[in-house]
Amino acid sequence: MSGKLAAAPVTGADAARARADHALTAAPILEALDGIILGKSRELRLALACLLARGHLLIEDLPGVGKTTLAHALARVLGLGFQRIQFTSDLLPADILGVSVYHPERRGFEFQPGPIFAQLVLADEINRATPKTQSALLEAMEEQQVTADGVTHPLPEPFFVVATRNPTEQTGTFALPESQLDRFLMQIRLGYPDPAQERALLTGTDRRSLINQQPATIDPEGLRALQQAVPAVHVSEALLDYLQALIAHSRDSRDYVAGLSPRGGLGLLRAAQAWALLHGHAGVHPDDLQAVLPAVVSHRLVARAGTGEVDPGRALIEAVPVP
Amino acid sequence: MSRAEATARLGWVTGVIAAATLPHLGHLPPWVPLLLAVCVLWRLGVATRGLPVPPGWLRIALAFVCFLGVLATYGTINGLHPGSALLVVMMALKLLETRRARDLVVLLLIAYFLVFAGFLHNQSLPWGVYLLGVAWLTTAALQQATRTRAPLPAGEALALSGRLLVGAIPVMLILFLLFPRLPGPLWGIGASPGSATTGLSEEMSPGDITELGLSEELAFRARFDGTVPRNSELYWRALVLDEFNGRTWRRSRPRSQMPLQPEQLSSGGQAIEYEVVIEPHGRHWVFALDVPVAAEGDEVVQAADLRLATVRPVNERRTMRLTSDLAAVADLTLPPRDQEHYRRLPQEGNPRSRALAQQLRAGSADDAGVIQALLSRFRAEPFYYTLLPPPLGSDPVDEFLFETREGFCEHYASAFATVMRAAGIPARVVLGYQGGEFNPLSGYHVIRQSDAHAWTEVWLEGQGWIRVDPVAAVAPYRVSDGLMGALRAGEARAGRSVQAMQWRRQAARVWDAANTWWNTSVIGYDDASQRRLLERFGFEGEHARTLVILLAIGLAASLLILALVLARGLLPKRRDPVVLAWQQLCTRLARQGLPPQPGETPRAFAERVAATRPELAAGTRALAAQYQQLRYDPDPAPGLREGFISAARRFRPHRWSRAVR
Numbered sequence: 001m002s003g004k005l006a007a008a009p010v011t012g013a014d015a016a017r018a019r020a021d022h023a024l025t026a027a028p029i030l031e032a033l034d035g036i037i038l039g040k041s042r043e044l045r046l047a048l049a050c051l052l053a054r055g056h057l058l059i060e061d062l063p064g065v066g067k068t069t070l071a072h073a074l075a076r077v078l079g080l081g082f083q084r085i086q087f088t089s090d091l092l093p094a095d096i097l098g099v100s101v102y103h104p105e106r107r108g109f110e111f112q113p114g115p116i117f118a119q120l121v122l123a124d125e126i127n128r129a130t131p132k133t134q135s136a137l138l139e140a141m142e143e144q145q146v147t148a149d150g151v152t153h154p155l156p157e158p159f160f161v162v163a164t165r166n167p168t169e170q171t172g173t174f175a176l177p178e179s180q181l182d183r184f185l186m187q188i189r190l191g192y193p194d195p196a197q198e199r200a201l202l203t204g205t206d207r208r209s210l211i212n213q214q215p216a217t218i219d220p221e222g223l224r225a226l227q228q229a230v231p232a233v234h235v236s237e238a239l240l241d242y243l244q245a246l247i248a249h250s251r252d253s254r255d256y257v258a259g260l261s262p263r264g265g266l267g268l269l270r271a272a273q274a275w276a277l278l279h280g281h282a283g284v285h286p287d288d289l290q291a292v293l294p295a296v297v298s299h300r301l302v303a304r305a306g307t308g309e310v311d312p313g314r315a316l317i318e319a320v321p322v323p
Numbered sequence: 324m325s326r327a328e329a330t331a332r333l334g335w336v337t338g339v340i341a342a343a344t345l346p347h348l349g350h351l352p353p354w355v356p357l358l359l360a361v362c363v364l365w366r367l368g369v370a371t372r373g374l375p376v377p378p379g380w381l382r383i384a385l386a387f388v389c390f391l392g393v394l395a396t397y398g399t400i401n402g403l404h405p406g407s408a409l410l411v412v413m414m415a416l417k418l419l420e421t422r423r424a425r426d427l428v429v430l431l432l433i434a435y436f437l438v439f440a441g442f443l444h445n446q447s448l449p450w451g452v453y454l455l456g457v458a459w460l461t462t463a464a465l466q467q468a469t470r471t472r473a474p475l476p477a478g479e480a481l482a483l484s485g486r487l488l489v490g491a492i493p494v495m496l497i498l499f500l501l502f503p504r505l506p507g508p509l510w511g512i513g514a515s516p517g518s519a520t521t522g523l524s525e526e527m528s529p530g531d532i533t534e535l536g537l538s539e540e541l542a543f544r545a546r547f548d549g550t551v552p553r554n555s556e557l558y559w560r561a562l563v564l565d566e567f568n569g570r571t572w573r574r575s576r577p578r579s580q581m582p583l584q585p586e587q588l589s590s591g592g593q594a595i596e597y598e599v600v601i602e603p604h605g606r607h608w609v610f611a612l613d614v615p616v617a618a619e620g621d622e623v624v625q626a627a628d629l630r631l632a633t634v635r636p637v638n639e640r641r642t643m644r645l646t647s648d649l650a651a652v653a654d655l656t657l658p659p660r661d662q663e664h665y666r667r668l669p670q671e672g673n674p675r676s677r678a679l680a681q682q683l684r685a686g687s688a689d690d691a692g693v694i695q696a697l698l699s700r701f702r703a704e705p706f707y708y709t710l711l712p713p714p715l716g717s718d719p720v721d722e723f724l725f726e727t728r729e730g731f732c733e734h735y736a737s738a739f740a741t742v743m744r745a746a747g748i749p750a751r752v753v754l755g756y757q758g759g760e761f762n763p764l765s766g767y768h769v770i771r772q773s774d775a776h777a778w779t780e781v782w783l784e785g786q787g788w789i790r791v792d793p794v795a796a797v798a799p800y801r802v803s804d805g806l807m808g809a810l811r812a813g814e815a816r817a818g819r820s821v822q823a824m825q826w827r828r829q830a831a832r833v834w835d836a837a838n839t840w841w842n843t844s845v846i847g848y849d850d851a852s853q854r855r856l857l858e859r860f861g862f863e864g865e866h867a868r869t870l871v872i873l874l875a876i877g878l879a880a881s882l883l884i885l886a887l888v889l890a891r892g893l894l895p896k897r898r899d900p901v902v903l904a905w906q907q908l909c910t911r912l913a914r915q916g917l918p919p920q921p922g923e924t925p926r927a928f929a930e931r932v933a934a935t936r937p938e939l940a941a942g943t944r945a946l947a948a949q950y951q952q953l954r955y956d957p958d959p960a961p962g963l964r965e966g967f968i969s970a971a972r973r974f975r976p977h978r979w980s981r982a983v984r
Contacts, residue, residue, distance in 0.1 A: 234957035283956040286924040318922040 023280030039197035049274035055185020079216030083118035093136035234283035346441035493881035591650025665749030680745030708798035749782035764836035
């Protein structure tokens with residue numbers, strides 16, 4: 001059964017050694033991130049798991065809680081090329097994807113890649129842009145490539161988008177439709193720091209200079225190896241039963257407007273595998289699944305009006321017994 | 324519900340309506356199916372072309388008019404035919420006002436009703452299969468109409484409802500076998516007396532049986548308990564004709580209604596017990612092997628002329644157990660008055676036959692000699708057996724005997740009996756069936772209308788009534804091989820290869836065996852068969868009480884089994900001893916007031932236990948970690964499994980707590 005999920009057949013001893021290696025590789029990354037962003041250890045792990053699972057991350061929170069810092073820190077720690085795109089209402093798709101420019105001396109058009117051609121793209125305040133521009137970004141995310149004037153330009157590898165959005169109560173925003181939200185593997189909130197961390201933040205070194213001093217803790221090869229190890233993490237029948245029970249409940253329950261999509265279910269499994277990898281588990285445990293579940297489903301499940309408006313991920317976990 | 328889905332549901336329901344109405348088409352006045360067709364088309368037009376729905380007052384008026392129409396057609400609304408007409412009319416009008424799923428359900432319930440009513444019209448095996456199919460289709464449509472999600476593809480819908488019906492089979496069998504049966508035939512409700520009168524008639528004139536000669540229609544079936552008589556001995560007696568007017572043989576009323584006196588019969592020692600299953604013919608006749616001596620039950624009586632008769636006309640298929648004695652002798656002595664009756668001929672007519680009789684009488688020593696002389700004459704002269712005899716005039720016996728010499732069994736029997744009477748020998752004509760085809764698949768002899776036959780009986784002093792079949796002298800194959808044997812080979816098998824005939828014959832046997840089973844075991848399962856079945860399993864005593872108890876037990880048991888089968892799919896598989904050990908551990912903790920919460924992983928549960936009961940922390944944490952490792956990790960370490968199971972079983976939270984206290 002696990003053979004279907006494993007990338008390559010490995011013996012038990014090899015697998016155990018590889019597992020330990022992966023956990024060891026991941027440890028300094030997390031340590032470095034924890035040093036820059038204080039008191040957000042869980043969110044940082046989720047962000048890293050999201051990246052390892054080859055998903056994209058959406059951060060929904062108020063301005064100034066450290067969304068940009070988190071994206072920037074991730075790029076530095078992982079040694080990724082970083083680009084930041086500030087979304088505004090007058091931003092055009094070409095501003096993101098790039099544009100073909102006429103070169104008189106060469107007598108021809110040449111594609112000028114846009115800011116999306118980076119390994120880690122921070123799409124800041126994505127809900128300020130018009131739906132047309134939003135969908136240009138999301139299509140590029142989905143297809144891992146940009147097509148301009150009939151020529152296809154592949155995006156760099158790895159390619160990781162961290163999008164931030166302001167809560168939609170704020171004026172001058174365009175809400176992302178559910179179909180677009182489904183393309184983000186996770187959505188997390190950062191929230192305000194607790195008093196002790198707040199004090200450390202106020203008195204400590206400027207975060208920006210900390211980030212600039214931070215060396216990369218992993219090389220591109222190492223990062224690719226980690227990403228490839230994610231789908232190989234063992235998934236038992238019992239865990240698949242649990243996952244399917246969760247998905248089925250989200251579809252059958254009257255608490256949600258719509259259930260989890262198959263893409264959502266697969267994303268949940270990959271995220272849980274990445275989480276298990278980060279924590280050195282040989283197989284995915286229900287704890288791993290539960291750890292990533294709220295972040296994976298929070299933008300996918302919409303609670304039906306009048307059901308108490310609780311966190312849909314928490315409610316789902318509490319509704320389905322662990323087999 | 325989208326428009327397309329609503330149309331799909333409507334399509335299912337109209338299909339069911341058509342299928343359920345089909346068995347009634349032959350019984351309905353033409354305006355009823357016409358109304359139904361108009362309503363169906365109108366409703367489909369509403370769904371697809373945007374036709375207006377007829378207003379409420381029009382629908383009410385239509386309903387009233389149709390009700391009066393049914394009343395005018397039948398003069399009543401009671402009974403099977405007006406009832407089913409009313410059902411179809413109601414269904415047609417209800418269709419016009421269907422809007423919600425509930426309306427469709429009402430229509431489908433009417434369709435179920437029509438299926439039942441279809442059984443009342445006709446209980447044959449093919450209709451049974453067809454109506455079962457309609458019930459299946461109706462169930463599928465019901466399932467589609469009440470489905471909250473989009474309708475299933477047709478194949479899946481039929482598969483789902485098929486599974487439902489299969490699940491209902493145990494309950495169906497129990498109800499069929501054990502539900503109290505009415506002593507009379509419930510199915511007989513619809514049959515009107517005299518509606519089935521094919522077969523023999525109460526009198527015989529030249530040309531009557533010819534019509535039956537080619538009819539393959541079933542007359543009755545018979546099954547012998549012990550030895551089966553040879554085909555040439557299978558003379559099935561139905562009625563006896565004792566009055567002749569020169570052309571037609573009839574039954575004299577008063578004489579034939581006299582009951583048989585016991586001293587009339589003397590046993591021959593060749594008793595044969597058998598069962599006959601008679602198809603409805605609307606008369607009182609019973610087809611019994613010559614000579615019938617006893618009948619089971621008080622439904623059948625025997626008349627002085629030896630024939631059996633039922634008290635009620637046979638309007639539904641009826642099974643009877645009879646006993647016959649092939650060698651029994653009847654009326655060893657016949658009163659002179661009766662002898663005179665059986666010698667009576669009309670004053671005039673058929674003079675040449677009378678002359679022949681005197682001539683034979685003069686040339687023979689005794690009555691037996693006269694009989695032999697006439698039979699020899701049939702054999703010696705060019706008499707032919709044919710299904711297409713030339714028409715006969717005013718003196719049919721003379722014309723047959725001396726001119727045409729071509730005829731069917733009735734010609735021979737009539738001529739023979741006439742000459743015997745003219746020669747002063749008491750004689751009568753017996754109508755019935757001869758032979759029958761044995762079906763080895765069902766064990767029954769099948770006797771068709773084409774086996775209808777007429778023969779004669781003569782009375783001889785000291786010997787009683789003796790059967791004489793003049794046809795046996797002319798066409799012996801008619802008696803040993805049946806009608807087809809008597810006809811020339813080319814006539815019957817023209818253009819057909821022998822093999823094709825055999826195939827056809829085999830298929831006909833299988834079909835006949837299936838029908839026999841259906842008629843005797845399913846349709847014929849009545850109060851008496853129910854008692855026999857229960858007695859075979861040792862249930863004796865009060866019948867009704869036994870039935871009710873068995874019915875209750877049977878239904879409860881089958882529903883319980885069904886529930887268990889269904890529940891098995893819902894319950895998680897608990898066979899893994901690891902899971903079992905963990906669940907038992909959780910149960911023990913739950914008894915200590917620490918039940919696992921829904922959605923709590925084993926590790927989280929262990930942490931919670933550790934927080935409230937620190938003395939259990941080490942044990943539960945280790946066990947939870949092992950359990951998760953066994954359940955979710957690849958290739959657990961050898962021995963971990965056994966170690967966990969025994970440790971989990973040994974884990975006792977209460978002993979620890981007591982020790983702490």
